[in-house]
Amino acid sequence: MKLLIFLGACGMLCHAASSQTRDPPGPIENFIRTNFVGHPVIHDQQTWIFDPDxxxxxxxxxxxxxxxxxxxxxxxxxxxxxxxxxxxxxxxxxxxxxxxxxxxxxxx
Known part of the structure; x- marks a missing residue:
């Protein structure tokens, strides 16, 4: 079981390292972006017109x-x-x- 997990992780790393284009992101980059950093849309500034009355x-x-x-x-x-x-x-x-x-x- 550990061998399968290790092989799967190695495969994902190799796939991420071998891709030369930036789109779409690899699984590790996607995992880090979605779980730790957040999508760029989340960090955009927004303004809202608000009338309290x-x-x-x-x-x-x-x-x-x-x-x-x-x-x-x-x-x-x-x-x-x-x-x-x-x-x-x-x-x-x-x-x-x-x-x-x-x-x-x-x-x-």
Missing amino acids: ISLKRRKQFVELNGDKSVYLIERLGLGIDGRADERLAKQRQRDEGHLGGLNYFQP
């Missing part, structure tokens, strides 16, 4: 559209997107009629 504006829009605590969003997700939302809403309203928040806890 946008969250207040978007929160207001979200509450208007989806309700406080996302009540309407959860209801819309439960209705589906296949065009039969009105049917499902009617069935849900019929099912929940007389219930307190959809629960039977206070009903005899």
Whole structure:
């Protein structure tokens, strides 16, 4: 088993040393780059346009559209997107009629 590992490592070293072109990198160079140094893309500088006050504006829009605590969003997700939302809403309203928040806890 040790002999196979040794032969495999020697083969990788020979392959890496024999390649004259820089593309693609050899397995050892690739291993070192991915595990220790990182790809060059990782080291690039990036700039982000950031507005810290946008969250207040978007929160207001979200509450208007989806309700406080996302009540309407959860209801819309439960209705589906296949065009039969009105049917499902009617069935849900019929099912929940007389219930307190959809629960039977206070009903005899």
